[in-house]
Amino acid sequence: MKRRGFLFSIFLSSILFLTLPASGQDIPIGFFAPITGPAAADGASAKNAVGLGLKEVNEAGGIKGKKINLIIYDDRLNPQEAVAIANKLIEKDKVVGVVSGSYSGPTRVTAPIFQKAGIPMVAGYAVHPDVTWDPKGKKPNDFCFRNGFLGEIEGAAAGEFAVKNLKAKKISLIFMDNDFGRAISSGFAERAEKLGSTILTKQMYKFPGEKDFRPYLTRIKEGNPDVIFAAGYYNEAASIVRQAKELGITSQILGEEGFDSPKFLEIAGPAAEGVIIATNLDRDDPRPLVQNFLRNYRKTYSEDADMVGASSYDAFMILVNAIRKAGTDPKAIQKALLETKDYNGLTGKISRFIQGEVVKPVQIQVVRGGKFHRLAVVDNPEVITPPTK
C-alpha cells in the first residue's frame, strides 16, 4: 500500500512535469532584435540592455518568486524572419508577452500576429504607425504598445525646439527616404511652419546607400539657414555632420534619435561637437534609475548605453511591471498595460498610453566633450500628445 502510494506520487509528479514544462517555474517572455545583419550595432544595444534588466529582476527574486525566462531571437532586420519568430514565440515557447528590440520593418509585421493571438507586445523604439494600428481593420492593435515616439511627434518636438529655443527663422531639411525619415521630417516641418519659420529646402536621400551628402549640403549652404534638421541613422548622421563641417557650413545641425549612438560620436569625431538631437534618453537625468543603468551598462559592456538600449530596457520593464500587477495571463497583462499611469521609466516618466502610443516628454541633447548631455526637454502637451485616430 505504501509502495503503491509512492509509485502513484511519482506518476503524478511526472504528469505535472510533462504538462507544465519549465513554465510552471518560469515566466516566458519573448524578445527579438537585429542581432546580426545591417543593424547589428543596434541589435546588440537592445539585447545588452534587456539582458541587464533581466538580471536585475531575476536577482531581486523574480516576479512573486518566479524567474523570468527571456527567449531571445535574431530577426536579422528581416521581416520574413520576424514572422517566423512571432509564430514560434506564440506556439512553441508559449510566451506571456513580447518585447521588440527591433526596427519598424520586423516589428510591424509581427504586430498583427501578436494581436490575433492576444499576446501583448511592447516595442522599444520601432517608429512605424502600423505597430500600434491595424490599417486594414482601421482600428488600434490594442495588444501592441510603443515605448518610443512616433516619428511625427519626435519631429514636432524638434521643430518646437528649433523655433522656440534656437529662434530659427530659416530652416533646411535633409532626411532619408524611408518611413521614419518621411514621418519625422513632416512632423518637424509642420510644427516649425506653424510657429512661423520658413522651410528653405527639403531634400530626401536614398536609404540605405547614400554616403556622399556634399551635393545636398552645398545646396543647403546656398540658402544659409539658421538650422539644418537632419534625419538619418548613425552612419548617415556622421557623414552629414562631417561633410557639412568640411564644406564650411556654420548652421546649427539638429538631428533625431538615429544620431543617438556611440557609433555616431566615433565616426563623426570632432565634427559631432555642438550637434543637437531630439531623443528619448536623458544622460543627465538625476534619477537613480537612470544613473544606475548608465553605470551598470558601462561596467558590464564597457561602452556607453544609447537610446536604442535604454528604450528596449524600458519596454522590457514596462512589460515586467504589468506582469507584476496582473499575473501571467496575457489578457490581464494587456489590461494592466492599458492602465499604465505615471510609470517611472528610464527614458522619462510615462503618463499613459493612448491607443498604444506613449505619452512622455521628448529629450533634447547636445554633444559636448564627445558625449551627449541634456540641453532641454520638450513637454508641451500640444506637441507630445499622440493624435487619436
Add this chain to the structure above:
Amino acid sequence: MSSEFEDVKRLRTQNLELRTQFMLWQQLANGIAIGSVYALISLGLTMVYGILRILHVAHAGIYALGAYVGLLSFRLIGNFWLSLIIGMAGAAVAGYIVERFLYTPLLHLPRIAPLIVSIGLFTALEEAFRIVAGPHTLAYNARVGLGDLSIGGFHLTETQILILFVTFGILVFLWAFLTKTRTGLAMRACAQDPETTASFGVNVGAIIAVNFLIGSAMAGAAGVLIGVYDNQVWPTMGSIPAYKALAIVVLGGLGNIPGTVLASIIVGLAETFFIGVLAIPFPRDAVAFVAMILVLMFRPYGLLGKA
C-alpha cells in the same frame, strides 16, 4: 532714402548671385571628385574587358579589399600615404590571384563561366569582409596633411584635393605607360588581337597579368580614397560600384579607356547636379543607367567606342 534702400537691395541681390555662383563651382568640385573615384574603379573593369572580354564583377570586391587593406595598414602604421600604397598593392596582388587561379583556367569556356565565377567571388568577398572585420562601418580617420583650399564661399576640401591629385597622377601614369612603353604598346595590341600579338613573340599571359595588376591597383586606390572621403569602410561598399561601374564602362564604350574616364566624370557631375542644383528627387544610382540608355540610343558603341 528710397535710393539708399534700392542700393541695399541691389547689394543683397549681388551677394546672392555671387553666392550662387560659388555654389555652382562647389557642385562642380563635388561632381568631379566623385566622378574621379568612379573613373579609378571603372578603368580596371574596362581594361579587363578590353583584353579578356570578361565582365569582371568581382572588381568591386577588389575595390573594397583595397579599402580594408589600406585601413588596416593605416591603423598599424599611422601614415596615410603609406596606407594608400599598401592598399593599392594589396588590391593588385588580389587581382593577380583572381586572374591566375580563377579566370585563366576558365578562358577556354564560354564567357558566361568566368562571369558566374566573378559574381560568386564578389559575394564571397563581401561575406568574408563581414566575418573578418565585423558588420559595422569602420572609420578611416586619416590626416592627409594637404589642408583645405577656400576662396570665398567656394571650398575645396582636403579629401577632394587628395582625390583630384591622386586620380590625375594615376591617369598621367596610365597614359604614359600605354603610349610610351613597350609593355603598354603590347597591351594595346593584345586588346585588339591577342593571337597576332602572340605571333610577334609577345608573352600574352604576362601582359594579361600586368593588366590585372594595374587595374586592381587603381581599384584599390579608389577604395582607400572613398574610405577617407566618406570616412567609412564597410563590408558591402562594393555593391553599388559593382553595377554602376558596369554602366559607366558601357557608357564610355566597352574597353575604351578615355571614354571610361569621360563617362565617369559625366556620371559624377550629372548625379551631383541632379541632386544639388536641379533638386530633382531622382534616385542617384539610376543616373548612370539613364545616361547609358540615352547614349546607347544614339551611339550604340558608347561615347567614344568604335564599331
